[in-house]
Amino acid sequence: MPKNKELTYSQALKELEKIVTDIESEEVDIDILAEKIKRASQILTFCKGKLRTAEDEVKKVLAEMGDKADTEAADEE
Amino acid sequence: MQKISSERPALSLSQLNGLIKSAILDTLPDQYWVVAEIADLKLNQKGHCYLELVEKEGNAAIAQIKANIWAYEYRSIGNRFLKATNEPLKQGMKILFLASLLFHEVYGLSLNIKDIDPTYTMGEMARKKKEVLDRLRREGLIDRNKALELPLVPQRIAVISSPTAAGYGDFFNHLDNNPYGYSFVHTLFPALMQGQDAEGSILKALAAIRKQKSACDLVVIIRGGGSVIDLNCFDGYPLAAEVANFPLPVITGIGHQKDDTVVDIAAHTKMKTPTAVAEFLISGMRSFEENILGLENRIVTSVEELLRDERQSLISFAQRLSLLPIRLAAVHRNRLMIISRDIQGRVKQLMQHEQNRLTRAEQAIRHLDPALVLRRGYSITTLKGKILRDAALLKSGMLIETQLQNGTVTSIVQSGKEIRKSAKEQRTDLLPGFEGA
Numbered sequence: 001m002p003k004n005k006e007l008t009y010s011q012a013l014k015e016l017e018k019i020v021t022d023i024e025s026e027e028v029d030i031d032i033l034a035e036k037i038k039r040a041s042q043i044l045t046f047c048k049g050k051l052r053t054a055e056d057e058v059k060k061v062l063a064e065m066g067d068k069a070d071t072e073a074a075d076e077e
Numbered sequence: 078m079q080k081i082s083s084e085r086p087a088l089s090l091s092q093l094n095g096l097i098k099s100a101i102l103d104t105l106p107d108q109y110w111v112v113a114e115i116a117d118l119k120l121n122q123k124g125h126c127y128l129e130l131v132e133k134e135g136n137a138a139i140a141q142i143k144a145n146i147w148a149y150e151y152r153s154i155g156n157r158f159l160k161a162t163n164e165p166l167k168q169g170m171k172i173l174f175l176a177s178l179l180f181h182e183v184y185g186l187s188l189n190i191k192d193i194d195p196t197y198t199m200g201e202m203a204r205k206k207k208e209v210l211d212r213l214r215r216e217g218l219i220d221r222n223k224a225l226e227l228p229l230v231p232q233r234i235a236v237i238s239s240p241t242a243a244g245y246g247d248f249f250n251h252l253d254n255n256p257y258g259y260s261f262v263h264t265l266f267p268a269l270m271q272g273q274d275a276e277g278s279i280l281k282a283l284a285a286i287r288k289q290k291s292a293c294d295l296v297v298i299i300r301g302g303g304s305v306i307d308l309n310c311f312d313g314y315p316l317a318a319e320v321a322n323f324p325l326p327v328i329t330g331i332g333h334q335k336d337d338t339v340v341d342i343a344a345h346t347k348m349k350t351p352t353a354v355a356e357f358l359i360s361g362m363r364s365f366e367e368n369i370l371g372l373e374n375r376i377v378t379s380v381e382e383l384l385r386d387e388r389q390s391l392i393s394f395a396q397r398l399s400l401l402p403i404r405l406a407a408v409h410r411n412r413l414m415i416i417s418r419d420i421q422g423r424v425k426q427l428m429q430h431e432q433n434r435l436t437r438a439e440q441a442i443r444h445l446d447p448a449l450v451l452r453r454g455y456s457i458t459t460l461k462g463k464i465l466r467d468a469a470l471l472k473s474g475m476l477i478e479t480q481l482q483n484g485t486v487t488s489i490v491q492s493g494k495e496i497r498k499s500a501k502e503q504r505t506d507l508l509p510g511f512e513g514a
Contacts, residue, residue, distance in 0.1 A: 009230045009365065013365075016369060020372050023375075024375065030387060033383065037376065037380060040376050043369075044373050047369050053260055
């Protein structure tokens with residue numbers, strides 16, 4: 001199970017789908033159920049948060065790229 | 078003709094030019110429909126339009142002439158052309174025009190354009206566009222970008238546009254003020270969005286994005302919504318091919334109502350306006366969130382169901398448990414009742430038994446009552462006040478007293494020999510009644 005910070009959207013979605021299938025199959029033990037719900041809740045919180053607060057890291061990288069493109073374009077002129 | 082100082086007769090230049098002028102007008106007096114390419118086009122301050130027209134074979138001009146459209150006509154001709162083709166008259170276009178010849182003594186020969194038939198140019202443009210599209214199809218490029226999957230969450234967006242382009246501000250406002258509060262990471266890669274240099278400029282921007290493609294989810298090319306003119310730069314092969322080949326999905330919002338440009342067709346998704354592109358991206362984010370919210374709901378529902386079932390079985394178990402003491406108590410009460418009834422019975426029985434014994438003893442005792450014995454004919458003999466049981470104690474002349482049922486007899490002993498035997502018999506008779514006790 002990857003830590004939240006390294007989780008991609010598609011990994012998150014896959015893990016959530018797996019949990020749902022497990023729970024819906026009703027084969028899950030009630031004690032494990034608590035664990036699964038906790039994990040699902042973590043993933044949901046993570047995803048909802050990530051949708052609303054894009055990572056600063058990415059912003060920085062993209063901003064640098066933008067600057068570069070800016071200067072390149074300026075050079076052209 | 079004027080004579081000049083020299084011997085030879087000579088014409089002044091104006092005379093010659095006058096001759097040329099009349100010769101041309103005499104020989105070519107009409108208006109002609111002509112096809113030519115615009116090599117250059119300028120408008121002066123008065124609104125007159127000056128053109129350089131060529132006919133080319135390959136890259137070489139095989140014919141060339143100046144032309145003009147007077148301001149008065151240019152206004153209507155230019156507008157009609159723009160309306161029909163969505164493009165202004167400009168360099169590189171092939172046009173079919175109606176013109177008459179002009180010869181000016183100072184400026185020389187030129188054409189005066191009276192009308193332009195835009196359908197020819199449209200056909201020409203359509204033919205060029207079709208050629209590009211055919212080539213893209215032939216090379217298998219036309220659907221290549223469409224084959225890419227849209228990102229699960231379109232959050233990191235590389236934007237190609239010009240900050241001066243109309244619709245640019247709308248796009249970012251719309252994106253950043255979305256009602257769900259989604260946060261987009263968008264980076265502008267500035268490019269010219271119209272004019273001759275637009276294609277090269279957009280290609281450069283794409284090249285810059287390509288270098289950092291892992292940091293982006295998709296590419297957006299946007300241009301203002303208002304102006305519908307000058308879309309030529311989106312119909313060329315090089316840009317369309319690069320868009321088709323691009324490793325990230327390309328979304329266009331070039332803002333025009335008429336036919337799609339070649340770039341629109343080669344892109345992954347074509348939207349009408351920059352705002353529509355923003356909507357599209359927001360809906361992509363929303364779609365992902367709805368997806369996970371749906372999963373959340375399913376989890377909640379399942380867990381509630383599971384818990385309800387568990388609770389139900391707990392309740393029924395508890396009910397069974399709570400009934401158990403009552404049942405146990407009932408069982409024990411029954412047993413107690415049985416035991417107590419048992420005990421009562423036994424006690425009664427025992428009492429009865431004892432009662433019987435008592436009754437029998439009473440009867441036996443009653444049998445022994447001396448009065449009864451006397452009534453049956455027995456008698457009690459006393460010697461000096463003591464009951465006499467042994468005749469051997471008697472001597473002649475002794476005085477004994479005999480008690481009968483009724484009354485007492487006093488006797489004097491004569492002999493006592495025979496009495497012992499009869500006394501023994503008497504005793505045996507006295508005993509019955511004690512045996513059953």
